[in-house]
Amino acid sequence: MFARKHLMSSKCRHYRSCSGCSSLTTPYAKQLRDKGLALHKIFSGVKVGEILPVTASPTQFAYRSSTKLCLDEDSFGQRRIGLYQAQSKTVVNIPDCPVHEPGINKLVARLMTGDGATRLPASFYQHGKRGFQPNRLKFLTIRNSASFQAAGVILSHTGVDASALLTWAQQVATDKLAVYGTKLSKDDDTRIIGSEVTHLAGPRTIPFAVAGRTFHLSPLSFFQANQQLVAEFIRAITSGLSGDTLLDLYGGFGAYSYAAAGDFRQIYLVDGNADAIEAAAAQSDAPRHLKAIHDSVENFLARHAAVQRDGARVSAVIINPPRGGIAAKVSAYFASPTKHASLKSLTYVSCNPQTLVRDLKLLMKSGQWQIDSVHPFDMFPQTEHVEVVAKLSRR
Structure with a gap:
């Protein structure tokens, strides 16, 4: 009864299948309250001078400036880009995630549905199948810089043709889009980005506005989403x-x-x-x-x-x-x-x-x-x- 009283309809059509967001049907004020209560519980028994209230995000959607997405296709070659279902390797197709900054969704649309020059250049991984699958594209990491309308991407693959990958990168890159590639081996089953990452095309770094200062970062640099x-x-x-x-x-x-x-x-x-x-x-x-x-x-x-x-x-x-x-x-x-x-x-x-x-x-x-x-x-x-x-x- 209590839970139903506080539920609302989800703003995301993928809510029931995607594992990314667990609180979409919870009003934001209650999300903040729940997080505060959970933190108090975790710190129970620890002497703390003060646990402050949770500082809210100015917006609750279109806020994420970075993402790591699965590239997946079925046995018929139907492509998907998105996240795993909870507790599975089934990929939910989410080309338009509502918590992503709009620039990320626009870039995903360009890479997934663009013409032959910009479409991702090889078969996608079949995440639901067991065993290592060579010569496929597996993950796409995106860092978006909304202030400068720029982005950097890292394409993770299992050994696709190097010349085809480079040709694609040169065609898709712009002066505001940095393109990197990384190869995943059989031993990298749990990794999204391999041990070696190669700059393929576009600028090596992208400008990001951080607390009033501009930093020039590669997509490999960690920063708050x-x-x-x-x-x-x-x-x-x-x-x-x-x-x-x-x-x-x-x-x-x-x-x-x-x-x-x-x-x-x-x-x-x-x-x-x-x-x-x-x-x-x-x-x-x-x-x-x-x-x-x-x-x-x-x-x-x-x-x-x-x-x-x-x-x-x-x-x-x-x-x-x-x-x-x-x-x-x-x-x-x-x-x-x-x-x-x-x-x-x-x-x-x-x-x-x-x-x-x-x-x-x-x-x-x-x-x-x-x-x-x-x-x-x-x-x-x-x-x-x-x-x-x-x-x-x-x-």
């Missing part, structure tokens, strides 16, 4: 931070480092993604005191010779790891009272509240840290996902 919330999100992360040295770990292309650049004498930006670090270092207005380092966080912390050599006093740390969280050795490093005695502030940015709580418990085990606030952001309306900014201070 909901650009409408990014500026407020970055402000929440960097507000109140200042001092001698900032460590921006898993920092990507440096959105947080650049936002905080005026408040620190030295900044170390560390990420394992070479494309992201290259983009950070290539900024024309890159401050001299920002050092972009391509390395794993674990290696950087194990060495941290650069930090010691410069006589830096680390005042603040921003940690923004992948969904799996940080390694136990990273938690142990910052939990240690002997590491960076000058460190007073740690900001943990997470897309997975469960691993966030796990890691925060390890950090707090030594008694060195306290959680001052937890601030959730609704980066993904219509889903159960939430981004969280946790602010910690040293006791």
